[in-house]
Amino acid sequence: MAIINSPNFSLNDVRVELGGVNPYSLSAAIAVAVDGSFDITYKGAKDRLSNFRNYGALDTTPPSNIEMNLSLLQILYYLILIL
Numbered sequence: 096m097a098i099i100n101s102p103n104f105s106l107n108d109v110r111v112e113l114g115g116v117n118p119y120s121l122s123a124a125i126a127v128a129v130d131g132s133f134d135i136t137y138k139g140a141k142d143r144l145s146n147f148r149n150y151g152a153l154d155t156t157p158p159s160n161i162e163m164n165l166s167l168l169q170i171l172y173y174l175i176l177i178l
Contacts, residue, residue: 097152100134102145109147 098104098112109124110117125141133141134149 098147098150100149100152102148104144104147106144109144109150112147112151 096112098108106121106124109128113124113127121144124147128141128147128150132151132153133146134153137146137148139146
């Protein structure tokens with residue numbers, strides 16, 4: 096689950112998103128956060144709670160080879176159906 100894309104969230108929401116770790120301060124939360132999980136629209140200087148807006152909503156992990164192969168097979172399947 097991700098931080099909502101709204102200004103209405105708390106440090107506790109961030110704590111839950113970070114897997115239940117106990118950052119009791121904003122600086123602790125920023126220290127354990129994964130850089131690639133920040134939404135670049137709100138990331139900023141990572142010095143305020145609002146930088147966590149939409150945190151974790153975007154999957155920045157590259158697809159695995161299996162996922163890539165499945166996607167290619169799906170494309171081929173649809174091309175065959177069209178032809």
